[in-house]
Amino acid sequence: MEIYDYIVVGAGSSGCVVASRLSEDPAVRVLLVEAGSDMNNFWVRTPAGAGKLFMDKRFNWAFNTEPVPTLGGRKVYWPRGKGLGGSSSINGMIYMRGQPPDFNHWAALGNEGWGWADVLPYFMRSETNQRGADPWHGGEGPLHVSDAAITHPTADDFIAAAQHIGIARRNDLNGPPHEGVAYRQYTIRNGRRHTSYNAFVEPVRHRRNLVVRTGVRVTRVLLEAGEATGIEVLENGERHSIGAAREVILSGGALASPHLLMLSGIGDGATLQRHGIVPAIESPEVGHNLQDHWFGALAWRVTAESSYNHRLRGLRKYLEGARYLLTRRGYLALGAAPVTAYARSEPGRPEADLQLTVSPMTFKIAPSGEPVIDDFPAIGASVVLLTPDSRGHMELVSPDPLRAPAFHPNYLSAPGDIRRSIEGMRMMRRIAQAEPLASRLIHELSPGAPVTSDEQWLEHIKTNGNSGWHQVGTCRMGSDAQAVVNPRLRVRGARRLRVVDASIMPRIVAGNTNAACIMIGEKGADMIRADALSARPAARPAAH
Template identity: 55%
Template structure:
């Protein structure tokens, strides 16, 4: 019988942080299980390689939503990382914590210990900011946070134009002033992606009290009465039962964590009955409250000096490749977007509810999955609602663990969200029509000048809107009837079982969610250590 103190399910952003934190104590024996493979590959390490990972058959779960009536029956592709580092190994590497008031709201929803002043020390602890430490930022932590390797002139002009229309400049949107416009930072170190695996797990893989296994799909959590005792897992085609002497920790992400709980008999009664799964414990909130950032992308043809499209096409892309191999610099060392503006959709909003992101390049995703950098110079600007009122669900297609989860996000079903998005498109146009960025624009082609009315903009969103891949909140933390975990991240009504990942967010944060996910895991690791459960008596 294999016995570990802690079994962590999922080696994504949260799982890697947890494995490091729990094995800091040499007395803890930790098993980290990951369904995907190793991610030690050139295009994973290369920031611009994210384009090649978007449809990757090995490193991506390649999920899709259910058809959405509000989007004309359209299904939406949802890439999710599969492998060591999870989505942090395939994402755009943007590091945004969210607004301080996001976390105060979590606290006020019945989660003591999760206010901004409570979580700030964990944000600081996990990072090494290349600018150095201050009251808000950390230095010396595992995750390297850097400025863009190249800052394009058009990015500076976008910031200047945003300031001219009344958006304040912020030098650090993870610092004192979140709302405003400025350069974003990324999880990139000396031109290489810093996934959670590279930053947190790889440096400690040699620890004798840590076992990491890839290619292992957990089938279900095992229980004795209502106490988690281990997992049933298939590794390399072999089914195994592995025992946890202290706790089982689910860190499989906002889509797979609720799926695994339901497969294990923990979840909404009707959903379990529908698939013939014996109910262990009814928790109606499992899989409910799905939140995501629905975004729309606008694009303009630009002057040649405003865009780096031509630098990464044709023969020039090989020159850039050589430059990257020699220096780890250049355009291949850049993250997804350079600049962000956090703005209000209307004066009545308390704090910024829209994120506008600018990138000095454009590309087209073809139906085949091939990404092609556009042949003409162009710049792209996207927008999404930060705290959407729309919620969806994650349920099951079947009781087969190999089947994907059933994802129903319900995008564009809340009129306040729709109105906010339309405001975002209009604000993008206002910025892009203001000097100095206006002088760099040849013409807008997405959505195009023919799209002017609210109805036309809604039609554009219906036809082209997409996910920002910030799925969260499907095992939310709280004290109400729909809460899945308490403020210590313990599954309600179940012993020795926790969920520690983005699924526990009561409300999605105001920005990209990788940074708060790392924070959740760092804080969760401390909680597990503080709670210090004794080992169960196991009869062999």
């Protein structure tokens, strides 16, 4: 059997970090396996290409949830990255870490070593910030974090209007006080998307002790007497096994990692038996504690100069394309909505629980999956509830590893989530009605001025809202007996098996999740190296 010291399953935001950091030790041999392909594609590397990847099944698992009762039976589309870099290759490139209370809350739940003071050094270690190093940011890390390539007057006016209603202007939303309104930063380097693969693996892929394989579908973790000994894979149409002398690390993300645990016999025993899977370790919370961000959307028709829709249509879009190819700047070098405000839905909240954003561009997704820029000047806005109390779950529907699980997100099932989301939508409208932004608006397109009551707002949020595509929590970290992994990220009841990705979050962070996933990869790799398990006596790594 082919044997490595460490096998990392999933080359996404966390997995690339883990594989890169573990392979810094030339004495160990690391295998990084990815079910998808290489992502070296023009639209992947072009920041504004994110819309084109939204439904492209070459690079996207393109999941759908089950009908969601709390949304009137809607199914919700969940894009997930498929290939080197994972979802960092198809996301909006927003670099937001979350807020200090998020991580202090993790620690308060019994996860020692996961407080803000503990995780900040890992955020900093991973980062080279365009603004330079300071007490909150790194200047020598693999991941490049940059300011928006260009600014727009409408974005400036959103900041001023937010100040008008009492939201403080900030320069850095990833540093104290972590609340207010500002321009965002992005994982973009020299005008090109900088994925976790580009940052952490691509520069070191020449290492002789690091092997990266794509097109490898892991079907289960091999377990012997409660110990992970390797993985079973489907590769080039053939099923075979690969051994791990030290550890198997699952970094497939919040949807793939719990699925793989279940397929391996780790989960709720009765459910596994119904699908013909022999239970190996009883862990009923696998796949539970599913959390995601839900957002409501608004849009306005605006004066001609207040939107850049016209710059991305007709002949002008070719001029923008040429500008990007020649300079790596312009509108094609932009990530998702450039400005955001972090605010509290209620005065007594311990942290900002709303993320309010505006983009001077609007589009619709055509039936073909292609984004189509609107042919009139408009701006769009979103209101994300950052700290939802609603919890969902995922479940097996088949023992076939190639068949996706069923996803039940249970959005807006907690009454407080509804109340706070509606308050956020009203706050966004108040910002839009404040000067100087108000002078740019002609009329509200969605949901429309007649929508004013709680019932109308809720119907709009349920019918036209969407996922923030930030699924987490399905392999919850904790020190209690029901947690799927312990604070060292070891799977409870199993030896030589860890989960290192978004699924370990006990509670979703109050921000976008990519930066936190990279931090988890950094910290997880440090834990693995610090614990330094010796090779299993029966295992011998492949020759270097």
